[in-house]
Amino acid sequence: MDRAHDIVLLGATGFAGALTARYLARHVPEGCRWALAGRNDEGLRELRRRLAETVPSAAGVPLLHADVHDPGSMRELAHATRVLATTVGPYIQHGLGVVAACADAGTDYVDLTGEPEFVDTAYVRHHARALETGARLVHACGFDSVPHDLGVQFTVEQLPKDVPLRVDGFVRTNATLSGGTLASTLTALSRGPQMIRAARERRAVEPWPPSRRISTRAGARFAPEVGAWALPLPTIDPQVVSRSAAALDSYGPDFRYRHYAAVRRLPIALGTVAGVAGMAAAAQLPAARRWISGRLAPGDGPSDQRRARSWFTVRFVGEGGGRRVCTEVSGGDPGYDETAKFLGESALSLAFDELPGLAGQLTPAVAMGPALRARLLRAGVRFRVAARREA
Secondary structure: OOOOOOEEEEOOOHHHHHHHHHHHHHHHHOOOEEEEEEEOHHHHHHHHHHHHHHHHHHHHHOOEEEEOOOOHHHHHHHHHHHHEEOOOOOOHHHOHHHHHHHHHHHOOOEEEEOOHHHHHHHHHHHHHHHHHHHHEOOOEOOOHHHHHHHHHHHHHHHOOOOOOEEEEEEEOOOOOOOHHHHHHHHHEEEOOHHHHHHHHHHHHOOOOOOOOOOEEOOEEEEOOOOOOOEEEEOOOOHHHHHHHHHOOOOHHHHHEEEEEEEEEHHHHHHHHHHHHHHHHOOOOOHHHHHHHHHOOOOOOOOOHHHOOOOOOEEEEEEEEOOOOEEEEEOOOOOOOOOHHHHHHHHHHHHOOOOOOOOOOOOOOHHHHHHHHHHHHHOOOOEEEEEEEEEO
């Protein structure tokens, strides 16, 4: 409580940032000291004005000038708050200074990154310092990877303890991209060698449980359990789940997770594979990246009407100890409305919930787990057991 603020949202004038600001304005508890931060002072004032039109109390939200590329600015911001949430991406370009400032200041940190290179680099550079100061650095608190990480944890809770466990996740959605998400995706696809190097550097310094086996390898297949073609998703989610499994003994002595997109029709599945391959190839060419980025600029995104029609469902099929369970996590627009909810509730959980006494770089399931799941249930995200039987 010696900090001026409980929560500061950095990058509030971007597309995802503005949605998160709107969510916080509507859901912060009474007495929560929160603020908006960024380098666009005029944009911050305009955002606050729009928020106050529907939430009059937002008219008094403090506005903080902050530049992610100014270390002094980041130090001042980190020391001013208990929790710093940031939507400023691509994170490999704009995020490491923010993590460094939070690790030094003992400030809890949450973001929306889905960039493995950034997460691995942040671990190598700042995990040890965060352990010293007590900071909790929690990446991937959007659609990547809250519903998947917490969904697997929820599934594991339905299965026997201390036995080998197998969980498969099948993602379905009809959502569209924003310019910021497109920019982050293209950046990640264009940095394959750097991503491999960052992963190798992390493996060299990160402890791993020697007596337990954890696997995330997956191949394309037809999955009769969901009646669809299962295509391995090249996202950060399996890495996040595997690190939760490494940190939590409840995942058993031998744990496997496979992460898929569920596509019901074979022609669409083949087209999806070709499209991803084409974008990955185009991302290697600067001119092609610029052309693709120009189709959807940062700050642009789907309209309120389009997001209202969007949905996601993740079906998890878990087996172990002679038991089989199907669970489901589902909600509305995953990339923006629900992502704002995931990030906002993650920040609120770190600020106000009774959580495990941990520090350093943590996954959402390890840092917040059931407390965050309870918050999301109250906020309308569905976690349910769809079926269970003896295997």
